[in-house]
Amino acid sequence: MNYKPEDLIPIVAELSDMYTRGESTSVTYEAAQHLMEAVIYCIREAEQVSDNLPEDYNTNARILYEAGFNAVIDKVERTKEKYKNLISAFSSYGNKNLNDTVLKAIPGFFKLYSPRFSPQDTIITMDYPTPVPVTGKTGIDAIEEYVDKLIAEQRYLASFPAGYVEEVLESYTPDYKNHFFNITEIIQKNRPR
Amino acid sequence: MADNDLMLRMSEQYQIEQIIKANEFSKEYGLTLTKEEATVLAQCGRSTLKTERRVEFGDSIMPKLIRAFADSSFINKDNYADILARLQDIFYLYKNESMDMVSDDDLISIMKNAYERESGGDLQYLEGTALEAFARKVRAGENWADRYKLEKLHIEDGFNEL
Numbered sequence: 001m002n003y004k005p006e007d008l009i010p011i012v013a014e015l016s017d018m019y020t021r022g023e024s025t026s027v028t029y030e031a032a033q034h035l036m037e038a039v040i041y042c043i044r045e046a047e048q049v050s051d052n053l054p055e056d057y058n059t060n061a062r063i064l065y066e067a068g069f070n071a072v073i074d075k076v077e078r079t080k081e082k083y084k085n086l087i088s089a090f091s092s093y094g095n096k097n098l099n100d101t102v103l104k105a106i107p108g109f110f111k112l113y114s115p116r117f118s119p120q121d122t123i124i125t126m127d128y129p130t131p132v133p134v135t136g137k138t139g140i141d142a143i144e145e146y147v148d149k150l151i152a153e154q155r156y157l158a159s160f161p162a163g164y165v166e167e168v169l170e171s172y173t174p175d176y177k178n179h180f181f182n183i184t185e186i187i188q189k190n191r192p193r
Numbered sequence: 194m195a196d197n198d199l200m201l202r203m204s205e206q207y208q209i210e211q212i213i214k215a216n217e218f219s220k221e222y223g224l225t226l227t228k229e230e231a232t233v234l235a236q237c238g239r240s241t242l243k244t245e246r247r248v249e250f251g252d253s254i255m256p257k258l259i260r261a262f263a264d265s266s267f268i269n270k271d272n273y274a275d276i277l278a279r280l281q282d283i284f285y286l287y288k289n290e291s292m293d294m295v296s297d298d299d300l301i302s303i304m305k306n307a308y309e310r311e312s313g314g315d316l317q318y319l320e321g322t323a324l325e326a327f328a329r330k331v332r333a334g335e336n337w338a339d340r341y342k343l344e345k346l347h348i349e350d351g352f353n354e355l
Binding site for chain 2: 009010012016020025028029
């Protein structure tokens with residue numbers, strides 16, 4: 001990308017004006033920094049969809065930003081659909097951490113996420129650990145990958161006979177409902193030979 | 194806003210021009226600023242923004258401060274520029290102290306009322322006592338808007354003198 005850093009200032013200024021609803025001529029350094037990071041996050045998203053951009057996108061920060069913002073919106077909608085798919089046949093197998101993460105925390109993300117002012121914020125801590133953790137990503141990118149991993153795990157666990165997963169977990173520790181481990185790892189390590 | 198327009202409005206020259214333009218309003222009260230005074234005020238504003246770790250995109254707050262305080266009983270042509278500089282400092286300080294929960298217009302209104310009514314024109318009292326009490330209430334989550342309704346300050350429509 002060949003835009004200059006100062007090309008981002010007008011975009012940050014507009015976001016600042018929207019953020020303060022036009023009621024403040026100034027914002028704190030921290031707020032300005034946060035909004036700059038929001039702009040950069042969207043521009044990085046645009047890099048992933050550059051096939052659909054006009055020819056001069058490479059040197060026009062505003063075109064990049066708007067394309068990236070729209071990509072973030074699309075990603076949110078796509079992830080919501082994936083989430084609906086996840087919960088349509090979801091089982092926590094009695095584990096409270098998995099239950100609360102999927103049924104409370106992830107909806108909390110969708111409720112609080114601001115693609116315009118804070119696209120880079122992941123908001124939730126993804127307490128239920130997936131076998132391969134989500135790393136190097138933030139915001140909707142992190143959540144989409146997390147939901148994908150949860151869907152894959154649910155598909156795997158559903159392949160076992162009814163009651164099997166709970167039986168293995170119970171034999172591993174009677175207190176499995178209150179533990180913060182990854183269920184798949186326990187199943188794979190404790191499958192009867 | 195057009196990108197070029199923004200960069201223009203952020204320039205010191207533009208801000209000086211806007212401050213001088215406010216003379217058209219303040220001259221009604223016998224108060225005007227020279228170009229030198231306007232330049233100093235613009236530079237002071239930039240310095241205070243840096244001290245208070247704030248950034249201003251576009252128009253500065255000084256023209257609004259001029260419009261709010263030009264009719265003050267405690268400001269005359271001898272102390273006008275100095276008082277504006279102090280008011281600007283106090284404004285940015287209290288934007289931070291009130292955690293940006295108060296709009297520019299509301300804060301200026303609060304400052305003007307406190308300056309005229311509570312502080313008797315004493316900027317130290319305004320900064321250290323009157324506004325500090327207000328900011329504490331804002332931070333505590335009290336409904337400051339109710340507390341500062343016009344009737345509580347005994348200010349009615351058309352009021353223009355102590």
